[in-house]
Amino acid sequence: MAFREINGKMVEATVVPGQRLFSQRGAMLAYKGEVSFTPSMAGGQGGLMSMIGRRVANEDTPLMSVEGSGTVLFGHGGHHVQVIRLSGDTLYVEADRLLAFEGTLQQGTMFLGSQGGVMGMVRGQVSGQGLFTTTLKGHGAVAVMAHGGVIEIPISPQRPVHVDPQAYVAHHGDVRNKLSTALGWRDMVGRGSGEAFQLELSGSGAVYVQASEEKL
Numbered sequence: 001m002a003f004r005e006i007n008g009k010m011v012e013a014t015v016v017p018g019q020r021l022f023s024q025r026g027a028m029l030a031y032k033g034e035v036s037f038t039p040s041m042a043g044g045q046g047g048l049m050s051m052i053g054r055r056v057a058n059e060d061t062p063l064m065s066v067e068g069s070g071t072v073l074f075g076h077g078g079h080h081v082q083v084i085r086l087s088g089d090t091l092y093v094e095a096d097r098l099l100a101f102e103g104t105l106q107q108g109t110m111f112l113g114s115q116g117g118v119m120g121m122v123r124g125q126v127s128g129q130g131l132f133t134t135t136l137k138g139h140g141a142v143a144v145m146a147h148g149g150v151i152e153i154p155i156s157p158q159r160p161v162h163v164d165p166q167a168y169v170a171h172h173g174d175v176r177n178k179l180s181t182a183l184g185w186r187d188m189v190g191r192g193s194g195e196a197f198q199l200e201l202s203g204s205g206a207v208y209v210q211a212s213e214e215k216l
Contacts, residue, residue, distance in 0.1 A: 086172060
């Protein structure tokens with residue numbers, strides 16, 4: 001278990017020889033032991049082609065690799081930090097929300113149109129995520145950032161979850177997502193509820209929702 005939550009805004013990572021972590025560049029707050037921090041010119045894992053893919057997709061937040069033996073405190077901008085542990089499934093999250101993640105996880109990018117078709121792409125634009133998002137797959141832990149606190153809401157086949165696109169942080173599992181609309185004549189004349197768009201997630205997994213409608 002690489003990450004331990006110290007409080008809502010800091011996590012402690014245990015670094016052991018032979019196991020590498022990645023963190024957002026400049027996110028180290030303090031450390032103990034023999035630990036090195038090296039800018040990851042490839043922006044994470046997967047080598048040159050993977051780096052090029054992330055740059056094309058605008059999912060190439062500067063990262064550094066962390067190696068050695070000791071413990072490191074991570075935090076950034078006073079944002080809330082949430083640790084998510086994966087057991088073989090895939091986490092979908094924007095690259096700029098990644099504070100740190102274990103090197104055991106396979107990093108990639110996904111075209112939002114592949115989950116939800118045209119509405120998936122519209123969702124990317126409405127939520128400000130763009131047309132791509134970052135994926136992390138395998139066994140390991142991820143520390144993500146959000147505004148305010150974060151709540152984990154389970155998703156089951158019988159109970160889809162509807163989320164404000166601006167409050168969405170990440171999701172994992174075998175989950176399909178699409179943008180649904182509730183536009184009516186009141187919205188057309190500026191008398192709507194202000195909740196005209198929702199992100200509908202169905203399947204099996206969980207979604208993480210922050211206590212704010214503000215992006216990082």
